[in-house]
Amino acid sequence: MEELSGLDASFLYLETPKIPMHIGGVVVLEGSLQFEDFREFISQRLHTVPKLTQKLVSIPLSLDRPYWAEDPDFDVNMHLHRTALPKPGGWKELRYLASRLFSQQLNRDRPLWEFTFVEGIDTIDQVPEGSVALITKVHHAGFDGKSGADLMQMLFDVSPTPREIPPPKPKPKEDIPSNVGLMAKSAYNFMTRPGKLPSLLWDAGKATVKAGYMTRVQGINMPTMPFKAPKTIFNDTVEVDRRWNSAILDFKRVKALRKVVEGATVNDVILAICAGALRRYLLEKDELPDKPLVAMVPVSTRTREEKNAMGNQVSAMYIQLATDLEDPIKRLEKIHVNTLIGKLYQDAIDARSLMGFAELIPFGLAGVAARFYSRAAIAKRHNPFFNLVITNVPGPQVPLYLAGHKLLANMGTAPIFDGMGLIMPVCSYNGTISISPTSSSNLMPDLDIFTRYIRESANEMEQAVDEKLKGQAALKKLMEED
Numbered sequence: 001m002e003e004l005s006g007l008d009a010s011f012l013y014l015e016t017p018k019i020p021m022h023i024g025g026v027v028v029l030e031g032s033l034q035f036e037d038f039r040e041f042i043s044q045r046l047h048t049v050p051k052l053t054q055k056l057v058s059i060p061l062s063l064d065r066p067y068w069a070e071d072p073d074f075d076v077n078m079h080l081h082r083t084a085l086p087k088p089g090g091w092k093e094l095r096y097l098a099s100r101l102f103s104q105q106l107n108r109d110r111p112l113w114e115f116t117f118v119e120g121i122d123t124i125d126q127v128p129e130g131s132v133a134l135i136t137k138v139h140h141a142g143f144d145g146k147s148g149a150d151l152m153q154m155l156f157d158v159s160p161t162p163r164e165i166p167p168p169k170p171k172p173k174e175d176i177p178s179n180v181g182l183m184a185k186s187a188y189n190f191m192t193r194p195g196k197l198p199s200l201l202w203d204a205g206k207a208t209v210k211a212g213y214m215t216r217v218q219g220i221n222m223p224t225m226p227f228k229a230p231k232t233i234f235n236d237t238v239e240v241d242r243r244w245n246s247a248i249l250d251f252k253r254v255k256a257l258r259k260v261v262e263g264a265t266v267n268d269v270i271l272a273i274c275a276g277a278l279r280r281y282l283l284e285k286d287e288l289p290d291k292p293l294v295a296m297v298p299v300s301t302r303t304r305e306e307k308n309a310m311g312n313q314v315s316a317m318y319i320q321l322a323t324d325l326e327d328p329i330k331r332l333e334k335i336h337v338n339t340l341i342g343k344l345y346q347d348a349i350d351a352r353s354l355m356g357f358a359e360l361i362p363f364g365l366a367g368v369a370a371r372f373y374s375r376a377a378i379a380k381r382h383n384p385f386f387n388l389v390i391t392n393v394p395g396p397q398v399p400l401y402l403a404g405h406k407l408l409a410n411m412g413t414a415p416i417f418d419g420m421g422l423i424m425p426v427c428s429y430n431g432t433i434s435i436s437p438t439s440s441s442n443l444m445p446d447l448d449i450f451t452r453y454i455r456e457s458a459n460e461m462e463q464a465v466d467e468k469l470k471g472q473a474a475l476k477k478l479m480e481e482d
Contacts, residue, residue: 011140018240024136047168089122112139156400230289234421235384238440243447246411246436247454275321276457317342
């Protein structure tokens with residue numbers, strides 16, 4: 001049995017029936033894959049990802065964090081579902097189905113994942129008629145964005161011919177401890193965890209000194225801290241009904257935009273594209289704050305040895321999105337500077353060490369506090385921790401195949417919660433970048449309009465970059481002639 005880490009457990013604290021805490025997405029597969037073939041294919045590979053056959057074992061009275069343990073009654077058929085889109089079987093019908101499924105909480109009595117096999121895709125542009133989609137959900141307590149991407153890579157192949165997967169090795173029978181045994185484990189944890197506090201406080205002290213040195217001596221302004229973001233219409237309590245959509249951009253065109261700002265990265269450009277869409281959306285509603293919006297950008301803390309490990313190993317940067325600037329190039333320049341500052345502080349504070357404080361939070365107390373926060377609608381009474389999350393999960397730039405069928409599109413989703421009603425997972429794959437906002441129907445009922453603004457923001461930035469580069473080229477030519 002494997003105990004959840006403090007960070008993994010935090011996604012259980014936050015979960016309620018109206019706040020499901022899964023990640024996942026929508027993938028579109030070329031050709032008429034049959035459900036029976038899909039089920040057989042998945043069944044042969046499940047053993048390569050242990051979390052798919054493990055369920056949560058709770059401590060009596062929720063005195064401590066749960067454990068992962070093999071489910072003795074595991075049945076793959078309880079996790080694979082089959083449905084078909086209504087006519088005409090287009091993008092509107094697919095995103096509506098995905099929104100409805102993403103609104104539903106996973107069953108904690110079973111391993112925490114579901115795949116829904118979707119047939120009847122007939123009228124989506126650039127997708128062959130009769131193709132299928134796969135809507136995936138895995139609980140955030142077991143997977144973060146990086147381990148979720150690793151999961152997808154385990155299920156997909158780089159060739160139309162599926163690779164051979166060795167059969168599972170026999171597992172020794174694992175008896176789940178009795179309640180007395182679980183309580184004894186908890187008692188041991190209570191005695192040993194306080195011993196970690198001195199080293200954590202030492203690490204926190206060193207981080208504070210480093211951050212202070214950077215501010216006072218090097219003159220580097222600190223990034224925006226939690227609770228300092230401006231209030232927006234999507235920083236409110238959320239309802240159960242989700243809204244999901246996705247904008248798919250050309251990777252080469254997005255990558256080319258970074259050359260207008262020296263040192264800018266693709267991630268800077270993506271943040272600037274999202275910022276342009278946010279600025280336009282809020283301006284049209286007369287809801288744009290004077291202060292720039294703040295995005296929480298998850299940062300993986302995985303080492304090379306932890307590449308395929310499941311669970312959550314992330315920290316966060318808080319990046320001002322320069323939504324107060326109208327010019328898209330100036331916005332990109334400012335975001336580039338802000339991300340550089342965020343990375344400097346990220347390196348200074350040693351995020352892996354500071355994450356250890358999550359290990360000291362009592363599970364039962366944290367759960368009660370999270371539920372009280374939601375019921376009392378406390379999110380309405382303070383400035384947001386941050387305005388939204390933008391999480392970038394790089395994927396392979398080569399075609400992938402599931403059971404011989406090419407993956408055409410890969411689009412993500414992730415949880416929202418009270419006070420943070422918009423998240424924008426970004427997935428790159430085979431020459432494309434998908435930006436997939438997820439929100440709540442009470443906060444962003446017109447999410448489809450916002451999704452269109454993402455595409456138009458990319459076009460606006462491309463036009464501005466082209467004009468600037470042409471101007472620079474003309475000026476250079478004129479100087480050479482002189």
